Every structure is written in C-alpha cells, then in structure tokens.
Amino acid sequence: MPSLSPSDVQSRLISVPDWVVESGELVRTFLFKDFRASMSFVNKLADLSEQAGHHPDIDIRYNKVRLALVTHDAGGLTTKDFDLAAGADKLV
Amino acid sequence: MPSLSPSDVQSRLISVPDWVVESGELVRTFLFKDFRASMSFVNKLADLSEQAGHHPDIDIRYNKVRLALVTHDAGGLTTKDFDLAAGADKLV
Numbered sequence: 001m002p003s004l005s006p007s008d009v010q011s012r013l014i015s016v017p018d019w020v021v022e023s024g025e026l027v028r029t030f031l032f033k034d035f036r037a038s039m040s041f042v043n044k045l046a047d048l049s050e051q052a053g054h055h056p057d058i059d060i061r062y063n064k065v066r067l068a069l070v071t072h073d074a075g076g077l078t079t080k081d082f083d084l085a086a087g088a089d090k091l092v
Numbered sequence: 093m094p095s096l097s098p099s100d101v102q103s104r105l106i107s108v109p110d111w112v113v114e115s116g117e118l119v120r121t122f123l124f125k126d127f128r129a130s131m132s133f134v135n136k137l138a139d140l141s142e143q144a145g146h147h148p149d150i151d152i153r154y155n156k157v158r159l160a161l162v163t164h165d166a167g168g169l170t171t172k173d174f175d176l177a178a179g180a181d182k183l184v
Contacts (some may be wrong), residue, residue, distance in 0.1 A: 035147050039138045042152075046131045055127050058152040060134075 003076030016085045025057075026069040026081045030092060038065050044091045052087070054080045095168030108177045117149075118161040118173045122184060130157050136183045144179070146172045 009021065019028045032038045038060055049055045059066040067088060069081040096104065101113065111120045124130045130152055141147045151158040159180060161173040
C-alpha cells in the first residue's frame with residue numbers, strides 16, 4: 001500500500017477534523033470523564049484495531065487517550081490510517 | 093504522603109529490579125507476544141490501578157507496554173508508586 005501524497009493527506013484530513021498530523025503521524029487526543037471511561041474506549045479501539053490488522057500507538061493519561069497512527073510499512077500515512085481514525089471517532 | 097528521599101528511592105529500587113527512574117518517574121517497559129497480550133495486561137493493570145486509586149501513564153506500542161509512575165500530589169516518588177510497580181510485576 002503506497003503512502004498518500006501531501007495533497008491527498010490534506011483532503012482526507014477534512015473528513016476527520018479532530019485529527020492533526022504531527023511528526024508524520026495522524027494524531028488525536030480523546031478526553032473522557034475518568035480512567036474507567038478511557039479504558040472502555042481503549043478496549044473498543046483494541047477490537048477495532050485487531051479487526052483492521054492495524055494498531056495505533058495508544059497513550060493513556062488517566063482521562064486522556066492519545067492515538068497516533070502511521071503505516072510503518074509504507075513509510076507514511078495511508079488510507080488504513082484514515083479509516084482507523086474515522087472508526088475511532090465513531091466509538092465516542 | 094511525602095515523597096521519598098533519593099536514598100529511600102535507591103533502596104526501594106532493589107525490590108523492583110526491572111524498573112528504572114527516568115525523569116523522576118518509575119518506569120518499566122513490558123514486552124508481550126502480541127497486541128492482544130498487551131491489552132490483557134493493561135486491563136489487569138487498570139483494575140489494580142483503580143483498586144489502588146493510583147494510575148500510571150500507560151503507553152501501548154503493539155506488543156510493548158511502557159508504564160511510568162509518579163505521585164504528582166507529592167511532587168515525586170512515594171510508596172504508592174513502588175507498591176503499584178510491585179503489583180504490576182506480579183501480573184506477568
């Protein structure tokens with residue numbers, strides 16, 4: 001799977017407006033009411049990731065969960081990253 | 093709860109030899125066979141954290157889970173951090 005061109009990345013970002021590109025990764029920090037709510041989200045995300053065969057970096061900070069997506073094999077962002085970002089958005 | 097003195101930290105580190113102090117935090121990276129195994133550990137750790145009322149920073153990188161502990165209220169490491177570190181060690 002080839003990585004997306006910068007202009008393709010820009011157009012696709014429109015469909016996931018809560019995400020930003022940071023150091024070549026697609027990133028969003030989700031805010032929850034407490035740690036349990038963070039864990040509930042992370043578990044739903046884990047199932048989605050296993051189904052997709054694609055795993056974000058997940059940083060849990062009590063009621064905040066930061067996800068960072070990139071397709072290492074492609075050396076950049078691909079449609080897999082944007083698909084998983086859109087899927088994560090639907091979990092909240 | 094007061095933070096531990098540097099010499100107390102050094103003595104307590106002997107009881108959790110897989111942990112190191114990095115930037116004032118008690119840190120260990122756990123290695124698992126895959127993402128599912130990482131998630132299984134994180135869920136057990138989450139229960140332990142809720143029981144202890146103390147929550148580490150948790151970074152999931154597919155089959156690696158990095159925990160970082162510090163007692164923010166005390167401005168440093170306390171027995172709560174070492175207790176939770178020892179508890180996390182028992183989960184693997």
